[in-house]
Amino acid sequence: xxxxxxxxxxxxxxxxxxxxxxxxxxxxxxxxxxxxxxxxxxxxxxxxxxxxxxxxxxxxxxxxxxxxxxxxxxxxxxxxxxxxx
Numbered sequence: 858x859x860x861x862x863x864x865x866x867x868x869x870x871x872x873x874x875x876x877x878x879x880x881x882x883x884x885x886x887x888x889x890x891x892x893x894x895x896x897x898x899x900x901x902x903x904x905x906x907x908x909x910x911x912x913x914x915x916x917x918x919x920x921x922x923x924x925x926x927x928x929x930x931x932x933x934x935x936x937x938x939x940x941x942x
Contacts, residue, residue, distance in 0.1 A: 859923045859933055861885035862892040866919040868903055872912030889935065892921035896937055904941070914941055 864886060869878040883899070886892040896919035904914040923933035 859888070859925050859930060861887065861924050862889060863922045863924060864892050864896055864899075864919060865922060866896060866899060866917070868900070868914060868918075869916040870903075870907045870912045870914045872907070872910060876915065878916075886921070889921055889923070889933065893919075893935075893937060896921065897939075900939055917941060 861884065863882060863884040865880065865882050867878065867880045869876055871877075881899070883895065886895060900914075900917045900919070903917065907914050917939045919937045919939075921935050921937065923930040925933075
């Protein structure tokens, strides 16, 4: 049984001609769809905030990690890739 999902995201952006990258972890989420929805919302917010500061989001990906009573469950975890436009 899956107890929760942990969202791990990574992103890169360019500002003032310099590329910077970072990562984040958010938890807990009750199921995969909630984790995926939050990943999309965070990505859109990052893109807007970076654009507001005259930068460009160049890369964004997220990984929803399923956690069961036995730890990390690879069968229910999934990677999300996004096209930046």
